[in-house]
Amino acid sequence: MSLAPRAVLVHRRTEYEELLARHGTHGQAAFFLTSRGRSIDEVVRRHDRNQRALREVAAAVPLTWRGSRVERADLDRFLFAPEDVVVVVGQDGLVANTAKYLGGQPVVGIDTDPGRNPGVLVRHRSADTAALLRAATTGGGRTDELTMVEAVADDTQRLRALNEIYLGAPGHQTARYRLGSGGGEPGAVEGEGEGEAESQASSGVLVGTGTGATGWLRSLWLDRGSPGGLPGPGDPRLLWFVREAWPSPTTGTTKVAGELGRGQELRLTVESDRIVVFGDGMEADALELTWGQSVRVGIAATSLHLVT
Incomplete structure (x- = not known):
């Protein structure tokens, strides 16, 4: 029964x-x-x-x-x-x-x-x-199916979010990592070949959904003057932005924004002592990654089923 x-x-x-x-x-x-x-x-x-x-x-x-x-x-x-x-x-x-x-x-x-x-x-x-x-x-x-974003670490830790996922140093200080994209058709990355990873130093990376397009994601989108439109809540599309990438002899700034569809992912490998990954502002419930660990971010297989 x-x-x-x-x-x-x-x-x-x-x-x-x-x-x-x-x-x-x-x-x-x-x-x-x-x-x-x-x-x-x-x-x-x-x-x-x-x-x-x-x-x-x-x-x-x-x-x-x-x-x-x-x-x-x-x-x-x-x-x-x-x-x-x-x-x-x-x-x-x-x-x-x-x-x-x-x-x-x-x-x-x-x-x-x-x-x-x-x-x-x-x-x-x-x-x-x-x-x-x-x-x-x-x-x-009727139920609206709202796209979610998911981060999966190489140690099987997993985190989903409805609005956005942030990856960066605790306290939003400078994070060091390697950033690349791949899976399916290449993401729309600004800069050189999308499959190549780039070492970066920045105040973090934000990956957001259409539901989050009225908040933090939108502020970055407006700041960059991105030519593409923001996704809608049910669109199978994510936008990502690197916050304040810092150029140096060992770090670049050619991969600072892009778009991810189904089957595409953003890959980040940690090159500092510690990076946190949290969703929708709940920093107390975060994944913690240390030097050499990697995490993949893309569209979650599960969506939010919002009864309307």
Whole structure:
């Protein structure tokens, strides 16, 4: 007999909860904000809206289903199951934080603060939860397949991200490495032959998807004046940029930007003591590579299944 679906509610601590954890009481938190020209009233109202949305989402889960909750800080220790339906309650960024730990489970994004969040990934209200859960398990709804990026190290460490993956030195200082591309048709690399690796010193490499094209990736794209267009969220295409490559007698700057399609990859071999690889800003959950190790970055085989 197959298991009943499990609704996994993903949330994060509100600003009010973080203030209480730091200052101990409502009064002390209010004094702290007042001393900085802010009022705690709006913070409390946002907290109340978040808690109300969580209650409404939990109440919409069918009685025959199983249920679970996980806070953002615990995502890297939570075991998602194939039969899960993941309900992200919060901001767009929380969907991205969750996506890297999934393996194709349907995701429902619930916006707890309409008008304050862009609503790119959290597209629904808590009142829609029951209908969305039915659609996720009966095939009655539409699902957007959002391209993800994946890094695979030579020691089998693996990391996925929805927006972008960053490779560089801890603290964003100068990283030294060899960079090359390959696999399938060559990537659109600026400079000399794409298959040849180049030694570089830079403040890191960013590889991003169409979903990440509204954030960090877009800022680099605009800064470089790249002639090609940014990918869309479902496009099987990645863009990559080297940040502040430094020319020297032993390091070059001919490979600083490019595009990757399916079957193509960017290869980086470490030539310094330590390089970290993290996705979607979650630097605390990173791969760590040391001298001589290599990592391949390309389109992930798994995409994010966002219920619409």
